[in-house]
Amino acid sequence: MISTVIIGNGNVAHHLDKAFLKAKTIDVIKINSRNLSNIPKADITIIAVSDNAIEEVSSKIENSFVVHTSGSFSMDNLQNKTRKGVFYMLQTFSRDKEIDFSKVPFCLEAETEKDYILLEKLAKSIGNKIYNITTEQRKTLHVAAVFVNNFTNHLYKIGADICDTNNVPFEILQPLIDETASKIKQLKPASAQTGPAVRNDTETIKNHLDLLSKEQQTIYKILTKSIQKSNKPE
Known part of the structure; x- marks a missing residue:
């Protein structure tokens, strides 16, 4: 099982949480970005908030591996002091429209090959289209x-x-x-x-x-x- 925390309450966090809950290989907890005092430990902590809030939210996280879901925010600008990555899904998300994640491109980035493999495993648990994409390409x-x-x-x-x-x-x-x-x-x-x-x-x-x-x-x-x-x- 991959333990995962999703931080955020927007459309991306909503749909990602629903998809992870259906996956047999993922243990997921979703929390609001305003409640960061007690973030559960997890293999992957996913920040799914607006770009303007990513730096502030990431600076408050002590978990070992932190990623964001933004298309334009640099991985290096994450403010956590631990490992960093990107879990970007190139799709439009509306709360009332169901998403078929098998058709969604997952654009992944990590600092190490080991972390990339972990992100790839997470993506493959709900999707099929996986791409190794750099910050500039993203x-x-x-x-x-x-x-x-x-x-x-x-x-x-x-x-x-x-x-x-x-x-x-x-x-x-x-x-x-x-x-x-x-x-x-x-x-x-x-x-x-x-x-x-x-x-x-x-x-x-x-x-x-x-x-x-x-x-x-x-x-x-x-x-x-x-x-x-x-x-x-x-």
Whole structure:
């Protein structure tokens, strides 16, 4: 059994705790980051709090092996005086949406090979996709993830706003969203690009802008310019 303590009360801590509780090879305890006076001893202590709180929380932990779950926080910035590591899951976590950890990439990092093997064993107890990723690679992955997930979801929100304003059901766009996500499993994103920007359809672009608010126009123009620049012949 791998004894594990999860510190945190957010979405990542919530889903990780649920997954570990189902695993037969893990003994897990979850505690709130505000209650650090009596942290149980464990093989691995996982800090699953906001990036801004990691340093403070880690400075109060005396357990032998401490890791965090952040995509952008350096392993070396952990403030515990013992062994350090990273247990980063590259996925979006919402409390009310179940997570299939067998499909989640685990990006692991540790100071020693022995600790990496322990983290790998922990990850394999709930998942299949394990990667040995350095801090710099993880930071790069995290910013790429912001583009493909957070920014993309914000564009969904804008699309939903446009639909709501014009009394059109957003669900009409769902098949298009699904096809776009499916298509890039077979094609490179550059090859999958379609639309008025890549076609340089100036009349359609003008008509679209006339339908949008000023903020939406700004975003539309920036993305249109970026698409056109990306598709210019070298």
